[in-house]
């Protein structure tokens with residue numbers, strides 16, 4: 012008999028879905044069950060029926076699977092940010108490796124033997140896999156008439172109070188407590204998305220793990236008179252934080268999900284904080300992207316360098332370069348580096364970072380990679396034919412026009428760094444059609460406890476592929 016909504020079923024979880032959910036079957040019918048872990052035998056309530064598959068809610072664990080562990084965080088299940096906390100770390104790594112492999116085969120259409128012959132075992136994180144994030148962004152809301160920091164529950168915009176995300180630093184909860192206390196005392200309300208009223212939207216906390224320098228940035232709807240007059244008190248409060256170098260306000264008046272607005276005011280200290288990574292110094296602005304897991308970033312960039320295998324005469328394009336970290340970590344062993352990035356503050360950081368590290372063979376262009384490369388390459392990129400092109404786009408991957416422009420330049424190597432195996436694979440399919448072949452792929456676990464996985468891939472022209 013066909014399953015129906017609200018049916019209660021028993022099943023064994025045999026696989027893990029793209030969002031960390033458990034996958035099992037009732038007869039031939041596939042059910043996706045959030046919070047169920049591979050190996051579990053469970054009882055689930057059917058919540059949604061579709062043709063061929065459905066969704067269920069975990070009601071009871073009949074027998075826990077051998078990879079199930081007790082989540083370290085008390086709010087792991089409601090928060091949902093760490094989809095894999097109940098899964099042992101070894102199994103998390105296996106899952107991530109498979110996720111990349113399956114995407115390369117299914118979406119990238121890379122033949123399975125090539126995928127197998129070019130794979131490198133995932134680089135996992137040492138230690139316990141918690142407290143690794145150097146950046147935290149807490150939404151601020153109101154609960155019982157009091158300002159609270161926390162996380163959004165499920166798909167809603169309700170904030171569940173929680174000051175201590177276990178992926179971030181312990182000190183964050185004290186900083187948040189101070190800020191919330193300040194808001195209460197000076198009657199500065201949290202922003203309310205529904206009414207568009209209120210002031211404080213988010214708190215952004217950043218720490219440069221290599222130096223201990225710290226930034227606190229309040230994202231506000233408006234630099235209101237109330238905030239202006241209390242700013243001195245806020246500075247007094249935050250100045251005592253260990254390592255604090257920058258206190259800023261970012262102003263975001265728009266009714267949007269985007270966290271940061273266009274304008275940042277420095278209330279105290281510097282506009283940036285400085286970090287040490289790969290034996291270089293980097294300045295980071297509030298608006299700039301910076302990898303959140305410093306320990307794993309060192310390993311990720313080392314892999315890029317290994318794949319690039321520089322001899323000293325290479326011209327490198329570093330597309331989606333952020334504050335220049337990848338390009339600058341390669342520059343000393345190359346002839347020249349040209350970075351492209353579209354966030355102006357990040358480009359300014361990249362230029363300063365080159366200068367601060369006495370790197371004179373790196374230049375940075377501001378603009379969208381897909382605009383600069385096909386149309387303005389000769390103007391901005393000096394008609395160079397690069398030997399190595401590094402691409403490190405956000406989740407959505409690259410525009411096809413950019414990939415075609417890359418193919419037209421015929422670099423000896425394309426090193427594609429990606430945080431999304433699906434878009435990576437989609438783009439690899441285009442590069443393969445353009446005559447490139449997958450030469451190596453290296454998953455790196457930058458985000459323990461979550462379903463995200465970073466991959467460094469190396470592609471070379473087909474005639475030179477192994």
Ligand code: SAH
Nearest residue numbers: 300331332333352353354379380403404405
């Ligand atoms: N390589 C850097 C940054 C990677 S994150 C690092 O390792 O730190 C991706 C970067 O691409 C971000 O800095 C983002 O601002 C930038 N970006 C996003 N879309 C872009 C586009 N279309 N063109 C150029 N840069 C873009």
